[in-house]
Amino acid sequence: MDVTLHLAQDPEADALLGRSALAALIGMLLDQQVPMEWAFKGPATIARRMGADDLDAHEIAARQPEEFVALLSEKPAVHRYPGAMAKRVQQLCQYLVEHYDGDPEAVWRDVTDGRELLKRLQDLPGYGEQKARIFLALLGKQLGVTPKGWREAAGAYGEPKSYRSIADITGPESLAKVRAHKQEMKAAAKAERAAKAGR
Template structure:
């Protein structure tokens, strides 16, 4: 895996995401309740604080939990909730060590269908259905992992020419389009909520 990504919007962090399957997975895991760029810069920040060029699932899985939480909590923090996310990153790495010999790319290596890939991603700690579909779309659209049926398995995130998620971001212009789409979705969801009823006197 050696591609150019533009998710962190920071060259060194993006280079790590493009060459390291584990960094890409960890970035996707961190991508919740914080801006996307902050989340996808996280793997690079972790690597710097571990004083390594790439993340290693075995090392992170075996790291002392309190020390790892402190590592992510040091300012600037890797996440808005660095303590809980440190635990999730370690759980993900422990799962990879147990099931894939610590190799993140083994999650998608040799899969024969999009449905199988979605199943594997869904099994990862911290990956719900939506996160699994978005990462599947990222694999298919930008990382060259495109087993038969991957677009169908990714759902709307797999649509060609869409601007729904990180899978569609390839630079500032597409980032702006994805942001605009998310704002539209938030506004639509807010408008769909029934107005709160006033209490009866």
């Protein structure tokens, strides 16, 4: 991997995301219940605190859990829930070591079918269906991973210029469009709940 991503909105953190498949997978894992930029800065923060320029699945998997929790909890914390997320990051790395010899790009390197890739992503610890579809769309739209049927497997996130998720963020303008879409979705969900409550 050697691309330019704009998810952390921070040059150093984005550079790591663009060259490290593991950083991108961990950033996606952290992207819940915190602002996107905070989540995607996480991998660079973890690497820096481990005294490394890059992330290694074997090294993270082998860390003592208490030590890794402390590393993510150090101020400023890597996530709003550093303890829970430290456990998830380690589980992800342990899975990669066990199933892919610690090579995260092996998750998608030889896959020729979008549905198979979606299944592999959903099998990753901490990746539900939605997270797997979004990451699949990111792979297809920005990282050049385009197995047959990848757009269909990614669902609405795979549609060209849909601006529904991080898969479409390439700079400030597209970030604003994705944020606007998310606000619209929240407003629609809120209106739906209010309508149901009023019945």
